Amino acid sequence: MNFPVTPALSGPLIDLERHLLDCSTTIERWFREQWHHHVPPFYGSVDLRNAGFKLAPVDMNLFPGGFNNLGSIFLPLCVQAAQAAVERLCASARRVLLIPENHTRNQFYLQNVSRLADILRMTGLEVRLGSLLPEITSATPVMLPNGSSLILEPLVRQGNRLGVEGFEPCAILLNNDLSGGVPDILQGLDEQFLIPPLHAGWHMRRKSRHAAVYERIVRAFSEEIGIDPWRICPAFRVCGGIDFHARAGEECLTQQVDALLADIRRKYREYDIKEEPFVVVKADAGTYGMGVMMVKEASDIVGLNRRQRNKMAVVKEGMSVGEVIIQEGIRTVESVDGAVAEPVVYMMDHYVIGGFYRVHTTRGSDENLNAPGMEFRPLSFETPCCMPDCQQGIEAATNRLYVYGVIARLALLAASVEIEETESLTASNTNATSGCSDAMASAQNEAPRYG
């Protein structure tokens, strides 16, 4: 059964949300069964776009960097979810080494690291921060504008174990997305848990692989609750062999952009949507909103000037772009104080723990908001988004955000399956699957039993 759709922006939005709310019992049970078969990532964040007639994830981050943007109301949920994540990993874990990105000058990012370390400490872990930066040669305190502080320490590798001075962790939590590849010092750590596993880094990850898994998952989910999967899933195409500098691969780009735009036009006609379709061309392994371009017709992508080509050719850590994903563009109808906004939902283990709006005052509703000048606003609701309130109206913030949490969890489930599948692809997988076994065995002997 597909529910009726009207073209007005607010109407279908309410239909889609109402249907998801009405199905919340089925949805929660469905997720419970899925998580029975798949191990959730330790953490993740999902960028959503809500076009009214369509609500879908546009990016899934396995190394979330905005814990500082979550309101303090979310902290208890974070800690509770982090407890579950740590238990799943290794119940006897005591020490975790957190490896952040190399942005020592980005105070906002470092506040995220500080907040994340605090959350982990509240679950009973000792946490130290090991930096990959060569200039960190001794313990380096950093004071942050919000009054918090942290200490970056040089990594110490001993045999196949990694730590910092005087600290031998059971697990290593990466908040570094490995865009530039896996540093030697992280290779072959087969006695420690690496979280997420190395093959979840952007040196290996492809947006298109995630999108394909998401599509499969959404097909099953949509059947369960009787919706057209397109309502929650961006269509996409892929092109390899791209070289923006050399103008290689333009033929594939033109064909795929044309084909995808035609697909979207057909769906727009089906739903009587009057908007102009567009697609987003992105580096298939890119992140940080780099290497992203909005395209309304195929000629947009071949007529690039040198500056535009340069912009598309290189992403984070100077990696050149050889594969792109062409993703259905989804406008956002959300705004905060008049500025265009998109929700970002944070999760730990398989729990929604909070979120915020990414807001950009100078960008349009069909543009990439993950760009310099963006701001973050706490999600404007009183109770977090893991629960619907059927007593309240559909527009109630708690209900809207329950729905956002559902879509974000679908993307998280897709990431979980994506990591499983990528693991089997990587012959060079050196990540420990039972790195804590020794520690765990001894803890089991030590821990008093009352049974």
Next chain:
Amino acid sequence: MNFPVTPALSGPLIDLERHLLDCSTTIERWFREQWHHHVPPFYGSVDLRNAGFKLAPVDMNLFPGGFNNLGSIFLPLCVQAAQAAVERLCASARRVLLIPENHTRNQFYLQNVSRLADILRMTGLEVRLGSLLPEITSATPVMLPNGSSLILEPLVRQGNRLGVEGFEPCAILLNNDLSGGVPDILQGLDEQFLIPPLHAGWHMRRKSRHAAVYERIVRAFSEEIGIDPWRICPAFRVCGGIDFHARAGEECLTQQVDALLADIRRKYREYDIKEEPFVVVKADAGTYGMGVMMVKEASDIVGLNRRQRNKMAVVKEGMSVGEVIIQEGIRTVESVDGAVAEPVVYMMDHYVIGGFYRVHTTRGSDENLNAPGMEFRPLSFETPCCMPDCQQGIEAATNRLYVYGVIARLALLAASVEIEETESLTASNTNATSGCSDAMASAQNEAPRYG
């Protein structure tokens, strides 16, 4: 290492709290290891008393009845914890039958049932309410003062399965403490999960058994963090063969009250505490604050008049009292708006999900507050009690309540071990341990895999 104690009420309170806060990493890791070996109860609540120099649980309820008293800020935590509890039980559970107490006229209790059912529904379960009351012969809607409503239905027993009309649950959640024994209709349900197991009902449970397990657990915990176990554990004694009407067992009572008072006096001298010791005599299988008496010397308990003897002789459901626990009395230093108060902490699975103060305007700090006239006030803090905030002062509500959560979880762990031990005691244990196995196996076949 014991930390220093000063006699002033506020001083040692701060010492004990500060020490627990300082040890929070150790404490969380310790709990994580414990829960690796013991299955937490589905839910529970703990009454605490904070005397300043001593902070301890005085009652542990496995059938909590005050979900309606939890502030709405706690709901997301409840739902998240309930998800964990349901997953632990049976990931493929779809339907749960909730069996409430027979208090159809107690609107507050029914609001608790309604809230509990809502929480379970938010985890993706279908929930129906089956009443043990013979007068409920058809589906009976009940409107509640807070605007919510519920439908009580007659139980339907078919073979060894229990449900209500048209509803075959996988699990049966008892919010009925079975004080009057296990009704026939609940016997032999070996195809369904019964939560908590029948042997956790008050027909079988003994406060003294819980207290003995709690003492063992606290001994191990106290060693881990270096405190005198007495600081968080009420001393206790037991007397059997009691008949208050016939004045049987008075000799044992006199002896044990005397001995316990002497023990307390010794500890008070050790800690230079000037208060007058007292003990609480309670029915060992009692609940609802019935059959409880404060005693300052042994003669108090033998000189009872007829009215007092009647009051002690019978507890809930008219059960007569044959065994009593004599528990060290703990004054409460907490007050809300000038009235004496004690904190009550709620948990689901092994998570603290919220709490409130039980307040009584006409009772003293050394009296039982669980009595007619009591009121409930939401815990007066902004973020729930599962996380300490080391940036804030010791008196910050969030820190005080983290500490309360620690003590409550120790009592919950004791209940878990108590249930394990009672199970092995009960030859007549008919509770299914794998009641969902068929459903689970078929769900595993049905659930789509993406791996």
